[in-house]
Amino acid sequence: MFKKVLIANRGEIAVRIIRACRELGIHTVAVYSTADRNALHAQIADEAVCIGPAPSKDSYLNVRAIISACEITGADAIHPGFGFLSENPSFARMCEKCGITFIGPRAESIEMLGDKAQAKETMKEAGVPVIMGSDGAISNIHAAHTLARDLGYPVMVKASAGGGGRGIRIVHSDDELEAQMTAAKQEALACFGNDEILIHRRPKHIEIQILADNYGDVIYLGERDCSMQRRNQKVLEEAPSPASFMNEELRAKMGKAACTAAKVCGYRNAGTIEFLVDKNGEFYFMEMNTRIQVEHPITEAVTGVDLVKQQLLIASGQRLSIKQEDIKLTGHAIECRINAENPLLDFRPSPGRIKSLFIPGGPGIRVDTAVYQGYEIPPYYDSMIGKLIVHGKNREEAIAKMTWALSEFIVDGVATNVDFQLKLIRRPEFLEGNYDNGFLNRTDILADERSKE
Template identity: 45%
Template sequence: MSAVPDTSQWPFKSVLVANRGEIAVRVLRTVQQLGLKGIVVYHAADRGTAAVKMADEAIEITGATPVASYLDGAQIIAAAKASGAGAIHPGYGFLSENKGFCQAVEAAGIRFIGPTPEQIDLMGDKVRARNFVEKAGFPVAPSAIEDDDPKTFVERSRKVGAPLLIKPSAGGGGKGMRIVRDLALLEQEIERGRSEGQRYFGDGRLYCERYIENPRHIEVQVLGDGQGGVVHVFERECSVQRRFQKIVEETPSPALSPELREKICETAAGIARSIGYRNAGTVEFIFGQQGEFYFLEMNTRLQVEHPVTEQITGIDLVLQQLRVAAGEKLGFGQGDVKSKGHSIEFRIYAEDAARGYTPTTGPVLVLHPPQGEGVRWDSGILQGGEVTSAFDPMIAKLIVTGSDRADAIAKGDAALRDTVLLGCKTNTAFLRRLIAHPAFVSGDVHTGFLDANPQIAAEPELPGGTLQALLAASALSTRPMRDIADAVPDMHAAMGGWRN
């Protein structure tokens, strides 16, 4: 299914990657393997990065901030025209789910490697997406939507029952979300949620849904060709999170029986099929302790965690994205998609887990990625580069694949141990503590797992003797101390070449 296709008849011969870091490198890899020209745009802050060095052509873009440059759709489209790019791959984040950017790309006569503007628009509004999915007959959590009748919103929310989760209609990233366990506080929490939604998104509309205690977060990869062909590529477990951001993802999910796996994956495929979905997407679900699951949202792009799916299926998802964008059909059906083994992805963040997951910065003095069978390292940083505060703190992804989950966990621990990155504090030691926790080993995790186990983030105390030895070694290795130790006293230096 991921054999190299004949691209001679494709409507584009070059692809511009409108992104940076590891995802730009990942997309370029497949683009160049197909014999296509790989182009990237970059801000000056990324001049020495792996993606810029790897690309066949790199075009500098500017902005008030580094992030602003990657959000400047007009400048990116101008770069695509100047380079003769026939297609644009948005990666994830930035403009990947921006309907206006998609429309502008297609209006410029360039292929957008993603879904249609209408599909991005539909699934980008959580309320519209939820209503569509419910009307199509798929499971959604009991809820009340303010837009349906603002005057009765509080009353209808109360009838849903506690606990309730209040969400901004235009929200994302956990901002403005509030959990209400005491319905006597409902009205004041709704007002707070409305105020936060207005502040964060310029939109105070809300909806409330039944809150599932200690849920799992399970998502399903889907592919559609926009010509009637839709398949799922199995699920991913994404429950281990901090601040509503994923840290560890794996597939298969340890929570699913074969029957539940088929049910949730077919539900995702059905949702994608109901909108005639084009390209790669991910349907996300909240999964309860009793096996119930509800539609959460659909991400109309490639996911950060897509490598684990590639590892167990052998399907190059970026290749499939390019084929669909070129106008090809999928060329395979659901029965052709097979899964083998177990794969886990660790997001390597430049952050200090013990200090509230605070982002860190610094030079990349030494970088030795782990190697070995079943080990994959996706990264956009290079030795000699620098980790700055200009972008998200994720600097690499470590993906390990084993014959089963226990084998994958063992490989993950060894690979994290072997990862060397000096100059900037990362979360690799924290990740080792995480996967050694008995609950993780048994697969008994949920989205509040790290909040319930704060000791995982806390760094273990070093024995006094070890700490003193490390501090002494550190002090003795600094340049001023080395200069003092290596210096020749003036009296001896004055002796010149004299010998007794």
């Protein structure tokens, strides 16, 4: 096991990693920018090193400074968290060159999976359904435009005779529709002798969490439903996906495909395979995230597996001690991302000093955060200040817990999206589990609030 780990990140994920290291008896080193001198992660780590001024490029993206901090403190491993350098193959390669363990996949895996075209081709060859992409044109698609607008973007253009990911496109706007329909029709005609095209309602965004060790063992830990997105940014996640959409057969198929994807890439450590899934249960590989995810706590809640500890154990050379048959999904978990932003002003970031703070607690309530009363939220970084995670015996109980937990969450001094999240989980579409990737892009859940202004 490692003696000392440097955390090349900030905020709540840095705090989360430090705590996991403590439980494993590992000494920790935090790095911080001048703007983060008083940040929680810099205060609770065993050691802390300033690596540069506030802009990320001069600090949290400064490879030279981070490697130097690792060398002067004697850290034998680096955990990159998420964002910043976590999916940078050059950084992973530099760590290896300097004799420092990068707690994540090999640089070659990051590189291959970071190239979307190469990743899709690799998945296709491995038999994992993928969504292909190309250009083209078509002359008359008036009816298609009308239907797509009625359904609301994004829509799935799909060959009626298709299969294996052929003849499939995801279209995000009117501007894309003509070209993508032409490409799908041409591919469908070439593959199936039939160019009939269907337009489906927007797909779900479902991701599968995997763990892979250095010895070829790979397991999946169920799915997370990440379809509640605003402008392609996740707002709320839940695990498992609502029963109105997911079933055991589909979960097993997606889990098997995710493990196949990881194995064909020679993947190791924690990773997430992201799929688009239509209402008929057909799924298609979108991309693989080669790091720990923001929403990892909901998987931990329903499986009882500490994913960050597993990352550390795998990176230290240990075999997976968990078998696929050990993974049982228990209850339901929901995560709301709490951001310092003003939803009524187009979600404008709201940096500033937190004057007072009350964080909810109780059975099944978890808050991952790095803020505290008196903390000054800097304007230089992501606006997320914490994650509120609840776990209940079923989805209904989890929603009830999230409702009162959000109602008790108080952050005074900066604007937050707490009330927005509260309105969101009270929407009938969410309560019924009847939502998709485009729900928040076509639904103004703050319309009543705007009308009062």
